Amino acid sequence: MFESILFYTLAAFILGFGVLVVTARNTVHCVVFLVANFLCVAMIYVMLGAEFLAIIQVLVYAGGIVVLYLFVVMLVNLKRGPDAAPDRRRQSRVGFVLAAVMLAEISAILVYSAARPASAVAAAAATPLQTVGNTEVVGMLLYTDYLIPFEVASMLLLVAMIGAILLAKKEI
Amino acid sequence: MFDTNELVINMGPQHPSTHGVLRVILRLDGERVIGSDVVIGYLHRGVEKLCEHRDWAQIVLITDRMDYVAAASNNLGYVETVEKLMSIEVPRRARYIRTILAELQRIASHCLWLGTHAMDIGAMTVFLYAFRERELVLDLFEEYCGARLTYNAMRVGGLPLDIPPGWDRKVRDFCDILGPKVDEYEQLLTHNRIWLERTRGVGVIPGEDAVAIGLSGPPLRGSGIPRDVRKDEPYAAYAEFDFDIPIGAAGDTYDRYLVRIEEFRQSVRIIRQALDGLPEGPILGKVPRLIKPPAGETYHAIEAPKGELGYFIASDGKSNTPYRFRVRPPSFCNLQALSRLIKGHLVADVVALIGSLDIVLGEVDR
Amino acid sequence: MTPITPYHYLVLSAALFMLGVIGVMTRRNIIIIFMSIELMLNAVNINLAAFSQQLHNAVGQVFAIFVVAVAAAEAAIGLGIILAFYRNKETLNIDEMNILRW
Amino acid sequence: MVDIYVVPILKIVVLLSAVLLAVTYLTLLERKVIAWVQVRLGPMRVGPQGVLQPIADAVKLLLKEDITPSRADKWVFTLAPIVSMVPALIAFAVIPFGATVSMFGHPVSLYIADVNVGLLYIVSVTSIGVYGIILAGYSSNSKFPLLAGLRASAQLISYEIAVTMMLVSLVVVAGTLSMVGIVNAQLSQGVWYVFLQPVAFVILFIGGLAETNRAPFDLPEAEQELTGGFHTEYSGMRFALFFLAEYANMIVVSAVATTLFLGGWLRPFPNVHVLSFLGFVPGWIWFLLKTFVFIYVFIWIRATLPRYRYDQLMRLGWKVLIPLGIANLVVTAILKVLL
Numbered sequence: 001m002f003e004s005i006l007f008y009t010l011a012a013f014i015l016g017f018g019v020l021v022v023t024a025r026n027t028v029h030c031v032v033f034l035v036a037n038f039l040c041v042a043m044i045y046v047m048l049g050a051e052f053l054a055i056i057q058v059l060v061y062a063g064g065i066v067v068l069y070l071f072v073v074m075l076v077n078l079k080r081g082p083d084a085a086p087d088r089r090r091q092s093r094v095g096f097v098l099a100a101v102m103l104a105e106i107s108a109i110l111v112y113s114a115a116r117p118a119s120a121v122a123a124a125a126a127t128p129l130q131t132v133g134n135t136e137v138v139g140m141l142l143y144t145d146y147l148i149p150f151e152v153a154s155m156l157l158l159v160a161m162i163g164a165i166l167l168a169k170k171e172i
Numbered sequence: 173m174f175d176t177n178e179l180v181i182n183m184g185p186q187h188p189s190t191h192g193v194l195r196v197i198l199r200l201d202g203e204r205v206i207g208s209d210v211v212i213g214y215l216h217r218g219v220e221k222l223c224e225h226r227d228w229a230q231i232v233l234i235t236d237r238m239d240y241v242a243a244a245s246n247n248l249g250y251v252e253t254v255e256k257l258m259s260i261e262v263p264r265r266a267r268y269i270r271t272i273l274a275e276l277q278r279i280a281s282h283c284l285w286l287g288t289h290a291m292d293i294g295a296m297t298v299f300l301y302a303f304r305e306r307e308l309v310l311d312l313f314e315e316y317c318g319a320r321l322t323y324n325a326m327r328v329g330g331l332p333l334d335i336p337p338g339w340d341r342k343v344r345d346f347c348d349i350l351g352p353k354v355d356e357y358e359q360l361l362t363h364n365r366i367w368l369e370r371t372r373g374v375g376v377i378p379g380e381d382a383v384a385i386g387l388s389g390p391p392l393r394g395s396g397i398p399r400d401v402r403k404d405e406p407y408a409a410y411a412e413f414d415f416d417i418p419i420g421a422a423g424d425t426y427d428r429y430l431v432r433i434e435e436f437r438q439s440v441r442i443i444r445q446a447l448d449g450l451p452e453g454p455i456l457g458k459v460p461r462l463i464k465p466p467a468g469e470t471y472h473a474i475e476a477p478k479g480e481l482g483y484f485i486a487s488d489g490k491s492n493t494p495y496r497f498r499v500r501p502p503s504f505c506n507l508q509a510l511s512r513l514i515k516g517h518l519v520a521d522v523v524a525l526i527g528s529l530d531i532v533l534g535e536v537d538r
Numbered sequence: 539m540t541p542i543t544p545y546h547y548l549v550l551s552a553a554l555f556m557l558g559v560i561g562v563m564t565r566r567n568i569i570i571i572f573m574s575i576e577l578m579l580n581a582v583n584i585n586l587a588a589f590s591q592q593l594h595n596a597v598g599q600v601f602a603i604f605v606v607a608v609a610a611a612e613a614a615i616g617l618g619i620i621l622a623f624y625r626n627k628e629t630l631n632i633d634e635m636n637i638l639r640w
Numbered sequence: 641m642v643d644i645y646v647v648p649i650l651k652i653v654v655l656l657s658a659v660l661l662a663v664t665y666l667t668l669l670e671r672k673v674i675a676w677v678q679v680r681l682g683p684m685r686v687g688p689q690g691v692l693q694p695i696a697d698a699v700k701l702l703l704k705e706d707i708t709p710s711r712a713d714k715w716v717f718t719l720a721p722i723v724s725m726v727p728a729l730i731a732f733a734v735i736p737f738g739a740t741v742s743m744f745g746h747p748v749s750l751y752i753a754d755v756n757v758g759l760l761y762i763v764s765v766t767s768i769g770v771y772g773i774i775l776a777g778y779s780s781n782s783k784f785p786l787l788a789g790l791r792a793s794a795q796l797i798s799y800e801i802a803v804t805m806m807l808v809s810l811v812v813v814a815g816t817l818s819m820v821g822i823v824n825a826q827l828s829q830g831v832w833y834v835f836l837q838p839v840a841f842v843i844l845f846i847g848g849l850a851e852t853n854r855a856p857f858d859l860p861e862a863e864q865e866l867t868g869g870f871h872t873e874y875s876g877m878r879f880a881l882f883f884l885a886e887y888a889n890m891i892v893v894s895a896v897a898t899t900l901f902l903g904g905w906l907r908p909f910p911n912v913h914v915l916s917f918l919g920f921v922p923g924w925i926w927f928l929l930k931t932f933v934f935i936y937v938f939i940w941i942r943a944t945l946p947r948y949r950y951d952q953l954m955r956l957g958w959k960v961l962i963p964l965g966i967a968n969l970v971v972t973a974i975l976k977v978l979l
Binding site: 062063 | 713715716755756760761763764768770771774775777778779789790793794796797800817
């Protein structure tokens with residue numbers, strides 16, 4: 001019961017903030033809504049038992065990446081606001097088509113899930129329930145089975161860092 | 173920082189660190205200053221024109237209002253110029269007391285500079301420490317002439333009144349107090365790493381450029397030019413005293429700071445010598461009842477706390493007001509360097525540099 | 539009220555993903571387009587976390603962390619490009635980003 | 641039911657009111673301490689020795705006109721102070737003020753929650769706080785706050801990395817991310833981590849100064865340069881929120897440093913039995929004492945040091961603290977494996 005209320009509230013917030021991100025006129029408002037959206041998503045992660053992921057979401061996404069967005073928005077907003085000129089070739093109609101597709105998809109999932117009880121999927125769970133803390137498990141996986149992807153990710157970040165410096169510097 | 177746009181920022185005339193109503197229009201690239209316009213005149217009261225409509229004795233009072241943190245020095249410059257114009261011999265005792273007053277004034281002015289300069293860089297405690305000592309100087313002035321800021325303390329030909337009994341003793345006590353206090357300021361700042369980082373290499377101006385711009389006083393001496401009117405063209409009783417002219421090497425903010433700190437000590441030295449040799453005698457020379465200098469013009473400069481304070485006065489010999497009255501205020505001339513100094517530095521350095529030039533807008537705008 | 543099943547999370551994730559897609563398709567401000575992409579990545583992460591819980595397997599979360607890392611890299615590079623572009627053309631309009639070199 | 645809902649809610653209420661009271665009086669403490677450093681008396685008029693000054697200030701700020709600049713982004717302008725205040729308060733959720741004590745016959749733990757990612761929780765929550773400054777800088781539609789916002793975001797990025805690095809090396813030593821777990825680890829290892837991780841301690845303290853925007857790193861609000869920085873355009877209660885958030889953050893950083901490095905609620909030298917008579921002082925008093933020492937040092941530093949410049953601060957962060965942090969982490973990890 002409590003879980004349901006929490007989920008529906010959070011889902012409403014996530015989707016509401018998502019709509020605002022996509023529709024807001026002012027870019028800074030978009031960023032603020034994005035942060036709110038991310039925080040709600042972090043709570044969803046907590047509900048799903050992924051505390052570490054939730055913290056990473058807040059720390060890296062909301063606290064790091066979006067600060068970067070805000071930084072850039074403030075830098076480029078100095079002279080003039082976001083373009084208010086009317087659309088020329090934007091496919092805003094595509095958006096509505098997509099919305100319709102999404103509606104269809106959701107209703108399909110709902111119909112499908114109603115036809116097939118959830119317990120069938122739950123029974124398919126193979127591995128036993130974790131008893132130790134979530135952080136330890138994730139850490140263990142990251143540094144053993146997924147060590148190579150982990151290193152690749154760190155290389156990717158390094159490359160991205162160098163690339164960003166090169167792009168942002170006026171002359172090298 | 174990225175340099176997407178140029179940001180024009182209007183620093184002042186209402187800004188905590190522009191020392192009054194200085195306005196600096198900064199063009200920023202990120203936080204780096206790429207250009208600036210220094211706008212003055214917000215405190216213009218027409219002092220020079222005003223003086224041309226007052227008789228010679230009343231002008232002393234107006235000079236108080238120029239560099240209002242160093243009123244006695246302004247008085248001294250004016251009365252000496254008129255004395256030069258009229259060839260009046262000033263009694264030796266009066267010259268000694270004038271020297272003491274001028275040096276006390278230098279200490280008070282430097283205290284104010286040190287406090288505000290340190291405050292601009294963020295060291296808030298030094299501000300109150302320096303004001304504590306300035307308060308003592310003001311007390312001395314109050315006892316001498318009754319005023320704490322605008323003293324009106326000198327007259328053409330000498331002084332309006334002799335020192336009150338026991339005053340010299342108090343000045344001596346103050347000199348004993350000040351020495352350790354200056355050491356205390358130095359403990360807080362001189363070897364402080366943050367202070368060094370904030371001042372070293374900031375706003376460097378080489379000696380010949382400083383001369384070319386027309387700097388004077390501590391900013392000039394900080395650049396290594398040993399020019400001091402007290403030594404080069406002695407006035408009052410300076411010729412009779414033994415003191416050093418501190419000079420800097422690099423010409424940066426730190427050197428200007430060190431020069432002024434050393435001037436505290438030299439001022440104490442001068443005051444002590446003056447008190448030791450204070451002669452007896454009259455305090456007012458032979459001055460006609462109505463001061464009316466003969467026709468002619470003259471320029472006379474003194475070393476005010478902020479630099480060379482010069483008066484150019486022309487008299488037509490007929491009216492009892494100056495025909496032309498012109499001041500060379502040290503702050504005004506030193507301020508010329510600001511635009512050049514802050515170019516290429518950060519916003520934080522702008523306030524440090526305004527502080528290191530030690531300007532008083534009352535004097536800049538007159 | 540029915541208990542919350544993975545389907546619920548999937549629907550939420552799909553809806554969020556579609557919102558991101560709509561944002562990418564309809565907006566012209568490139569920064570907002572980037573933010574819409576972040577929304578889509580989040581939708582994916584919700585999916586991964588939901589399956590991770592469903593299957594009692596933390597691998598999903600590990601992948602979600604990789605997604606976050608990639609998103610960080612993407613944001614850094616993407617915003618760098620945006621700044622470089624803005625410096626040259628003084629616009630954020632994606633319709634005007636139609637040349638590959640200058 | 642009582643244990644799940646009532647007790648935590650009671651704890652939250654008590655803690656929040658205590659924190660808000662402490663924050664209010666911290667303003668008085670700061671004014672008094674700085675006044676004493678500067679041979680002044682500080683506030684003396686309101687109440688004996690000025691003890692009622694915070695209340696007078698609060699009343700004044702509440703009654704003042706709350707000005708919103710006409711060209712400001714009103715919505716964000718209102719949001720910003722709230723955003724900076726809330727993270728500072730919710731960070732207290734995982735700070736353990738003491739061990740479990742017995743109250744009315746029930747064992748009561750002196751913390752609201754002991755989550756197993758407590759340390760990361762604090763780091764992430766405090767990283768949200770910077771939005772308040774950035775948004776305030778943007779929404780004021782004024783140039784000085786804008787510069788302050790840019791400074792704040794750059795400063796955050798340079799310091800958070802070093803601080804997080806320090807926390808990681810601490811976690812390597814403690815073997816847990818839970819705040820309670822870290823204190824218990826110090827108890828079982830019999831040593832405060834300040835002795836095991838002195839480098840980490842110093843860097844965390846410097847980083848803490850920078851993250852709370854305290855002198856000498858108070859660049860985003862540098863009064864002499866940016867005329868008050870991000871809160872230039874704020875007045876009344878919204879300004880007060882920024883002000884309180886700064887002090888709340890100070891308490892958070894002090895409390896975290898106490899928990900991580902000074903053994904939280906443990907008495908000094910928990911492994912020396914000769915000193916066990918110190919155990920008669922309750923743990924939470926030790927905790928508050930240690931936290932107070934940190935806060936005092938914060939204020940003391942503000943009264944003493946000049947302010948760093950923006951580029952010097954970045955240099956310190958990137959070229960000194962982060963390499964030091966990485967080196968410390970590597971050395972700690974190697975020692976951990978070897979020993």
